[in-house]
Amino acid sequence: MTTAHVLVVEDEPKIAALLSDYLHRDHYAVSLLDSGRPVMDRVRADPPNLILLDIMLPDMDGMRLCREIRQISAVPIIMLTARIEEADRLRGFELGADDYVCKPFSPREVMARVRALLRRAGQEPIPPSMHTQDALGLHLEPACHRAMFNGLELTLTPVEFRLLQQFHDQPNTVLSRENLLDGLYDDHRVVTARTVDSHIKNLRRKLQAAVPGHRLIQAVYGVGYCFKPPQTG
Secondary structure (H helix, E strand, O other): OOOOEEEEEOOOHHHHHHHHHHHHHOOOEEEEEOOOOOHHHHHHHOOOOEEEEEOEOOOOEHHHHHHHHHHHOOOOEEEEEOOOOHHHHHHHHHOOOOEEEEOOOOHHHHHHHHHHHHHHOOOOOOOHHHOOEEEOOEEEEHHHOEEEEOOEEEOOOHHHHHHHHHHHHOOOOEEEHHHHHHOOOOOOOOOOOOHHHHHHHHHHHHHHHHOOOOOOEEEEOOOEEEEOOHHHO
16 A cells, blocks of 8 residues: 555644654655645645644634535545634534644644544555565564564564664664654553663663674664664664
8 A cells, every 4th residue: 555645734833843753754645734725726736645734824714724625525634723612623523624633732642543544544554664674684574573683583572672663764863762752652651751761771682682793772862862783884
C-alpha cells in the first residue's frame, strides 16, 4: 500500500511544524497550508487521504471550509481548535468533520486519531519499519519482535525493540530523549525522559555482543543519542 498523504491546514507555524514532524516520523507524506483559500484547489489537484484542519484560520472560517470540502470529497477530516464548547464540536460534526481535537493537544493523541481514521477508511499505510528489512546489518521483523544483527539473534524486550527500530530508521541522526520516548510505549504512559537511559544501557549491552568493539549508540551531551552502524562509521 502506498504512503498516505495528510494535508495540514494550520496557520500557527510551531503547531504545523510539530504535526509535520510527527506525521513524517510515522512515514506519511505531508502537505502544509497556512490559510484556507488554497485548500479547495489543493484538494481537487492533489487529493489527500486525510486533512487536519484548524478552525481559526486567518482568511476564512474552518467550519465553512469543512462544509465546502464535503461538497466535493469524502476525505476524513480532523478539526483542530481551541474552542471547547459542545455546541462548536457538534456543529463541526454536522458539517462533516470526522473527529475533533482541542488545543492544546498531545501530538501522540493526534497521531492515534489519524491512524484510526485512515484504518477505518482502509487507507492506513504499512510504514517501512513494519516490513522485514535488511539494512545497516539489521534484520527486523516487528510482527514477532524478532531482531537479528550481523547474523546474531538479539533477545530484546518490546521497548528495546521499538527503540532499535527508531535508531534503525534514522541512523547517524541525533535523537533527543523526548523524541525516543514518543515511540516507546503504545499506551502513552507518562514517564521521565531518563527512562530512555536505562533502556539504552540494556540495548547497548545486547548490541555489543553482536558487534564487539563498536559503540553503536553514542551519547551526545545535552542532546540525546545517535546510532552509528559500523558500515557508515
